[in-house]
Structure formats: C-alpha cells, structure tokens
Amino acid sequence: MGNLITMCIAAVLINNIVLTQFLGICPFLGVSRNKESAIGMGLAVIFVIFGASILSYLLYYYVLEPMNIEYMNLISFILVIASFVQFTEMFIKKYSPVLYRSLGIYLPLITTNCVVLFVALANITSGYNFVEMMVYSLSVPTGFMLVLVIFSYIRERLAIAPVPKYFKGNPVALIVAALMAIAFSGLAGLV
Amino acid sequence: MIIAIFISLGLGALLAFAYYLNQKTPVPEGCENIEAACEGCKVSICSRNPSHREVE
Amino acid sequence: MNKQVWENFKAGFVKENPVFTLYLGMCSTLAISTSLNNALGMGVTVIIVLILSNTIISMMRKIIPNEIRIPVYIIIISTLVKSMELFIKAYAPTLNSALGIFIPLIVVNCIILGRAEAFANKHKVSESALDGLGMGLGYTFSLLLISIFRQVLGTGSLSLTNPFTEVVIFNIRIIPSDYVLSMFTQSVGAFITFALLAAGFAAINAQKKAKEIKNG
Numbered sequence: 001m002g003n004l005i006t007m008c009i010a011a012v013l014i015n016n017i018v019l020t021q022f023l024g025i026c027p028f029l030g031v032s033r034n035k036e037s038a039i040g041m042g043l044a045v046i047f048v049i050f051g052a053s054i055l056s057y058l059l060y061y062y063v064l065e066p067m068n069i070e071y072m073n074l075i076s077f078i079l080v081i082a083s084f085v086q087f088t089e090m091f092i093k094k095y096s097p098v099l100y101r102s103l104g105i106y107l108p109l110i111t112t113n114c115v116v117l118f119v120a121l122a123n124i125t126s127g128y129n130f131v132e133m134m135v136y137s138l139s140v141p142t143g144f145m146l147v148l149v150i151f152s153y154i155r156e157r158l159a160i161a162p163v164p165k166y167f168k169g170n171p172v173a174l175i176v177a178a179l180m181a182i183a184f185s186g187l188a189g190l191v
Numbered sequence: 192m193i194i195a196i197f198i199s200l201g202l203g204a205l206l207a208f209a210y211y212l213n214q215k216t217p218v219p220e221g222c223e224n225i226e227a228a229c230e231g232c233k234v235s236i237c238s239r240n241p242s243h244r245e246v247e
Numbered sequence: 248m249n250k251q252v253w254e255n256f257k258a259g260f261v262k263e264n265p266v267f268t269l270y271l272g273m274c275s276t277l278a279i280s281t282s283l284n285n286a287l288g289m290g291v292t293v294i295i296v297l298i299l300s301n302t303i304i305s306m307m308r309k310i311i312p313n314e315i316r317i318p319v320y321i322i323i324i325s326t327l328v329k330s331m332e333l334f335i336k337a338y339a340p341t342l343n344s345a346l347g348i349f350i351p352l353i354v355v356n357c358i359i360l361g362r363a364e365a366f367a368n369k370h371k372v373s374e375s376a377l378d379g380l381g382m383g384l385g386y387t388f389s390l391l392l393i394s395i396f397r398q399v400l401g402t403g404s405l406s407l408t409n410p411f412t413e414v415v416i417f418n419i420r421i422i423p424s425d426y427v428l429s430m431f432t433q434s435v436g437a438f439i440t441f442a443l444l445a446a447g448f449a450a451i452n453a454q455k456k457a458k459e460i461k462n463g
Contacts, residue, residue: 020434022278026357029270069195071333074351075325079202082321086209093216112355114274121348164446166453170270171446178438185434203322207315214314 004135006191011139014188017115018147019181024115028148028177029170031106033159038152040103042145046138047103048088048110049119052081053137056120057130077120085111115144147180255378259385262455266389267448271357275349276390277437283407286394288342290387292331293353294380300324300359301379304367311368320363321354328354339410358382389444396440401431 017023024045031041056077064070085107092104110116119140123133154176163172265271272293279289303323304311311319332350336343343350353359362382367375399405403422408415430436 022434022437023274023352025273025277026270029273063198067194069192069198071329072195072198074329074332074354075199075322076202078321078325078354079199079206079318082318083202083206083209086206086213090209090213090216093213112357112360114352114355117352117355118348121351125348166446166450167442169449171442171449174438174442174445178435178442181434181438199322199326203318206321207318210318211314 004132007132008135008139009191011136012143012146013184014190016143016147016184017118017140018144019177019184021118023118024113024144027106027109027113028144028151029173031109032148032152032155032173034156035149035152036102037106038148039145041106041109042141042148044103044106045110045113045115045144046141048081048085048107049116049141050134050137051088052084052116053120053123053133055080055084057123057133060124073121073124078117081116081120082111115140147184151176151180252374252377255374256381259378259381259383260388261448261451264385264389264448265358265382266386267445268452270445271361272386273441275352275356276393277434277441279346279349280390280394280397280437281401281432282345282398283391283394283405284342284410285345286390287387287407288335288339288410289346289349290383290390292335292350293356293358293386294383296324296327296331296353297359297362297379297383298376299327299379300363301367301375302372303327304363305370305372305375308368316368317360317364320360324359324363325354341408341413342410358386392444393437393440396444397431397436400428401436402429403427 011017015021018025018028027041027045032038059076059080060070060073064072064076089104089107092100092107119137123136126136128136151173155173158172158176167175259265261268263269266273266276275289279285300320300323304320307319328351331353335346335350362379366378370378395405399421403424403426404418404420406415406418428436431440
C-alpha cells in the first residue's frame with residue numbers, strides 16, 4: 001500500500017509527465033487558453049489513459065506474450081488506443097450531449113497524444129502488476145491535469161499582460177512552463 | 192508471424208470500423224458549431240480539423 | 248512546377264518549420280535534444296520514416312478508400328516505426344539506450360501523420376518523397392539547433408560519436424567545465440531554449456512577411 005502511494009506521488013509531482021518528462025506538450029500548449037477547456041481536456045485524458053492502458057495491458061499479457069509476438073506491442077497498442085477513443089466518442093455522442101460538449105470534443109486530439117502511448121508502453125517495460133498498473137495509469141494523467149489547469153490560470157492572465165512582440169503566444173507560455181518546471185523540481189526530495 | 196499479421200489486420204479493421212461508425216454518427220444538436228478553444232488544428236486525426244471541413 | 252517543388256522543400260526549414268513555427272512534434276524534441284548524437288540519431292530516424300511513409304502512402308493513395316484512410320495511415324506508420332526501432336536496437340544499441348522510449352513515440356509524432364494527410368495523399372510519389380525529405384530535414388535542423396545550444400551551455404563540449412561503431416568523431420571543449428550552466432541539460436533549460444528559439448523564428452518570419460508585403 002505504501003508502495004502504491006509512493007508511486008502515485010512520484011508520478012504526479014516528482015516525475016511529472018509534462019514538466020519533467022516532456023510528454024504531452026502539444027495539448028499542453030494548445031488547450032490551455034482558458035480554464036474550462038483545460039478541465040475538460042484533463043478529465044478526458046484521465047478517462048482515455050485509464051481505459052486504454054487497461055486494454056493494452058490485457059492485450060499484451062493475454063494475447064501477445066503467450067504467442068511470443070511481443071514485438072507487435074507498438075502496432076497493437078496504438079490501434080487499441082485509437083479504437084478505444086473512437087468508440088468512446090461515438091458512445092458519448094449518442095448518449096450524453098452534455099458530456100460531449102464539455103469533453104467529447106477533445107477526445108480525437110488525445111489519440112495522437114504522446115502521453116497515452118507512453119503510459120501503455122511504460123506499464124509493460126516497468127513490469128507492473130495489475131494494481132500497480134491501474135494506480136500508475138490514474139496518477140500520470142492526474143499530474144497532467146494538475147499542471148494543465150494551473151497553466152491555464154496563468155495563461156488567462158498572460159493574455160492581457162504586456163508581453164514583448166515576438167514572445168506573444170507560445171514562446172512566453174514556454175517560459176512560464178520553464179518556471180513551473182523549476183518550481184516542481186523543488187519537490188524532488190519528497191519521497 | 193502469420194498470427195502477427197492477422198492480429199494487426201484485425202485490430203486495424205476494428206479501428207477502421209470504429210472510425211467509420213464515428214464519422215457516420217451525427218453530432219448531437221446544439222453541438223454542431225462548437226469552436227473548441229483549442230489549437231490542436233495541426234492534428235489531422237482530430238475530427239474538428241479544418242482539413243476535414245474542406246472535403247465537405 | 249519545379250519552382251513550386253523547390254519552394255515546398257525550402258518551406259520546411261524556416262517558414263513552416265515543423266517545430267518552431269507549426270509547433271508539431273514537440274514531445275520528442277525537448278526530451279531528446281540534450282546532445283548532438285541524440286539529435287542526429289532521432290533526426291535521421293524521422294527523415295527515413297517520413298520519406299518511406301510519404302512514398303508508400305502516395306503509392307497507395309488511389310487504392311485506399313477515403314473514409315478509412317487515417318486508420319490505414321496509422322497501420323503503415325506504426326509498422327515502419329517498429330521496424331526502425333528493431334533496426335536501431337540491433338545495430339546501434341547506445342543510440343537505443345539514449346533515445347529510449349522516444350523511438351516508439353515517433354508513431355504519434357504529429358509531423359508524420361500530418362504530412363501524410365496534408366500532402367502525400369494528394370500528390371505524386373516523387374513529390375511526396377521530396378516533401379518528406381524537406382520536412383524531415385527541417386525537423387533535424389531544429390533538433391540540431393536546440394541540442395547545440397543545450398550541449399554547449401550545459402556541458403561545455405560538443406561531441407559526436409558514430410552510433411554503429413562507437414568511434415568518437417570529434418569532441419571539442421568550448422566552455423571550461425567549471426563554468427557550465429547545468430540547468431540546460433534539465434527540463435528548465437529545454438523550455439527556455441525552445442522559447443527563445445521560437446521567438447527568434449517568429450521574428451524572422453514576421454520580418455520576411457513585412458518585406459514581402461513591401462515588395463509585392
């Protein structure tokens with residue numbers, strides 16, 4: 001149990017997927033213009049990563065490994081992730097327009113998100129068992145959402161601040177990300 | 192080796208099927224014109240990408 | 248026709264630079280660019296995958312049904328990337344341990360899928376291959392810019408090793424090792440370097456556009 005809590009804190013704060021491991025920068029810069037879209041994107045990412053990594057894990061250990069074709073992991077994972085996202089979007093379209101309006105629109109963007117494939121692959125290469133895998137695939141996107149929401153608050157202020165001409169938009173956002181990275185690196189000794 | 196090809200084609204067919212169904216499912220009313228406050232517009236698989244709109 | 252092709256090719260370097268102007272494929276860029284070796288290795292891999300995927304998709308563009316073209320592209324690209332990963336694991340193991348999990352992540356690199364969707368399924372094979380080469384070279388050029396910055400400021404020396412034979416090609420010390428800013432080898436330095444270079448490219452593009460408006 002303590003092991004799981006350590007893993008959770010490490011994945012959310014210390015080895016934060018955006019600030020320390022540089023994954024998921026594309027949606028990080030693209031969807032963080034205001035708070036509502038950041039929260040919607042964050043929840044969508046948590047849902048997709050959780051579902052997709054459970055499916056990939058089961059696929060790997062019950063289909064690929066018994067047949068000795070582990071080298072198919074990349075192709076099958078990306079196909080499973082993409083299909084899962086498509087089915088989820090279809091489901092949400094049919095049964096919940098409210099949910100679709102708030103987070104369904106970000107679902108297709110998550111397919112080519114590095115974070116999903118990274119978590120699916122890391123679950124295998126780190127050799128987690130089922131419970132550890134579930135904790136890891138919930139903690140990593142929580143860290144992503146945390147940083148994304150904080151960043152969106154800052155960016156809303158930044159949009160009306162006097163920024164130098166060529167830094168407007170993404171460059172100054174990246175400098176803010178650098179400052180957040182320093183701030184989070186101060187948590188390195190936590191566990 | 193043969194099984195690997197079958198699995199990849201099978202999963203690919205699953206994805207193509209899901210993608211096709213998803214394109215055919217209409218967006219719920221009231222949601223047609225959401226301009227997502229997102230700049231993922233270079234990601235071509237996103238259904239809201241302008242490159243898809245030119246086709247229609 | 249030839250001029251158009253050449254303009255397309257040149258666009259990948261500054262005007263439509265995939266990393267600094269279009270902000271595509273950033274995930275691998277920031278993590279990889281700690282040294283010249285990694286940047287060249289990743290860049291060459293992406294160039295090969297881009298050329299091959301553009302060629303194959305362009306060759307098959309009349310056969311693929313339009314509704315399911317993106318799933319087919321994903322299959323093609325992931326097969327190519329996995330083959331490159333196995334090749335690198337076999338013949339360049341130091342590159343493999345340096346790049347680590349970022350070689351499989353080339354699959355979700357927006358550049359490859361984006362070029363396939365935007366260019367390769369509408370143009371001939373030769374033009375698509377050339378476009379792949381242009382975009383790939385632009386990407387490699389950006390990676391090299393960032394890594395030269397980060398490696399020189401972060402470790403003080405610039406070095407290149409042949410990944411296949413482990414022979415050091417050159418190793419120059421530019422800043423004495425007591426004066427290096429080690430923050431550039433970590434995430435902070437990556438973000439700052441990227442931000443400064445992105446602002447620089449924005450400035451260059453804006454001035455070019457102003458000149459074009461003034462001239463034409």
